[in-house]
Amino acid sequence: MSETTRGAKGGLIALAVGTCVFVLVAWFVHTYERVERTVTLPPVGEAAWNPLYVLKQALKADGVRVESRPRFNLPVSALGPRDTLVLLDDPRYLDAARAQALLDWVARGGHLVVRTPPGARLSQHEAMPVLDALGLQVKDPGACEPFQVEGDERHVEFCRARRFVFAEVEPELSWGNLRDGYVYARLTHGQGHVDVLADVDFLGNGTRARGDRPASGGLHDIPHRVLARQILAPNYGQGTMHLVYAVQMPSLWRTVLARGWPVWVPLLVALLGWLWARAQRFGPPLPAPQPARRSLLEHVRASGEHLYRYGKGPLLYAAARKAFLMRLRRRDPVAAALSGEPQVDALARRFGLPAARLRRALQVPTQRERREFADRISLLMHMRNRL
Structure with missing residues (x-):
């Protein structure tokens, strides 16, 4: 395409655009009507x-x-x-x-x-x-x-x-x-x-004039x-x-509440949202912890049950027999110095108990003698308390 043809085509496009603009302006000027209107503004100052x-x-x-x-x-x-x-x-x-x-x-x-x-x-x-x-x-x-x-x-x-x-x-x-x-x-x-x-x-x-309505x-x-x-x-x-x-x-507070709600209501909502976002989350309620037990007897009993459950019964018997013999040495050194049958006879006469029962109480029980275990320890504690 030559330069002359391009220039003619651009001129035609410019002429068409100018014609459209002229027609639109002429239509607007012909149909537009200037009208005066009085608008009552709200009072100021x-x-x-x-x-x-x-x-x-x-x-x-x-x-x-x-x-x-x-x-x-x-x-x-x-x-x-x-x-x-x-x-x-x-x-x-x-x-x-x-x-x-x-x-x-x-x-x-x-x-x-x-x-x-x-x-x-x-x-x-x-x-x-x-x-x-x-x-x-x-x-x-x-x-x-x-x-x-x-x-x-x-x-x-x-x-x-x-x-x-x-x-x-x-x-x-x-x-x-x-x-x-x-x-x-x-x-x-x-x-x-x-x-x-x-x-x-x-x-x-009074009221101001509005449109056709006079003041x-x-x-x-x-x-x-x-x-x-x-x-x-x-x-x-x-x-x-x-x-x-x-x-x-x-009052200032009444004016703020009555006329300032477009400001303080969004601020209040934002504050509540921030507090909700920052609040600590709690899970389901847990049961109250058991109070601490301070009874020495409960601790001793719990320790004994634990040892007995795990096969440490001879240790419990040895402790009970040792406690009995130590008090016997302090309260009756003569009987404590004896051993064997003479000691059994001396203790039987002192406590008025059968010699056979005393003989079994002074012998260490085996694992098979679980039924007599509690009876032997109970008898040793009974004799210890009577000394």
């Missing part, structure tokens, strides 16, 4: 953990000095005489000294916004220093309260919220009745005011904005607005 973030930004936009913090760690002496303090969380976490200091600050012109304890169950003797000092008694949760704003649709508030009643206290403003309990009251305390609410969820951030809940609703403006009215724009969205932070 302070908006992710501060439930009063929307209220904070709204107050700043209105020119109000505002500060927010997760817990009430600010000294009461640092609060100004025309400041407002909003406590979003359970007021039971304030002790008696802290509660009295807050009420003293309110008496100097401050404004305190506090709620009743949340939850379905409440102990009858549980201390609530702030509410007790104001003369309020907490009741069980009740039904919803209607709240109608002119030009807006029907709305209800404080559903399943814990209500309260007054004990020798005359409120400046109140919402509710004595039979069912009150959901809101404004009490005058010295030169300041205390607003008590059954719930403060209307001050929260709702919290300060996104018109009735909630109207109610919030009325609650914050006494010192509005006169001092600093302090927003405390959690009087007590959750």
Whole structure:
């Protein structure tokens, strides 16, 4: 194949590839349609953990000095005489000294916004220093309260919220009745005011807009904005607005258990697997070892049985006869000095035994005399013990 033919073939291949690419690009441009889509991202930063973030930004936009913090760690002496303090969380976490200091600050012109304890169950003797000092008694949760704003649709508030009643206290403003309990009251305390609410969820951030669904809940609703403006009215724009969205932070261990399980569960499984791999393997249970025997008689008896079983009976007899003769020499030297029949006669008279039996006992038994073996040794031991 010549160089010209090769060049023409390569050009045709390049032209075909270019044509395919052009057709694909033209088809994509002709069929592609540019569409704008709004994606709601999850809140980040302070908006992710501060439930009063929307209220904070709204107050700043209105020119109000505002500060927010997760817990009430600010000294009461640092609060100004025309400041407002909003406590979003359970007021039971304030002790008696802290509660009295807050009420003293309110008496100097401050404004305190506090709620009743949340939850379905409440102990009858549980201390609530702030509410007790104001003369309020907490009741069980009740039904919803209607709240109608002119030009807006029907709305209800404080559903399943814990209500309260007054004990020798005359409120400046109140919402509710004595039979069912009150959901809101404004009490005058010295030169300041205390607003008590059954719930403060209307001050929260609410839900963000998603797709075609607009933002709702919290300060996104018109009735909630109207109610919030009325609650914050006494010192509005006169001092600093302090927003405390959690009087007590959750414990570290509870947070780790509730939110850190994707980390600690695999680590726990890995630890258990490592312990199982490193653990000692045990076989079947063995019987308990026999306790050590310390009886000398048992050892002597076992040794004698062993010697007798293996044909060493004459050694046992020789030891018994030697022990008898040694004691005889110490106790009766005259009889021990004799031998033969005179010795047999002397021993027969001393022990009162037949001479024939004594004669056999002093003779070494043979292997065939197994039956008389035990009788001879028994007789020698008997005479030894009588000496």
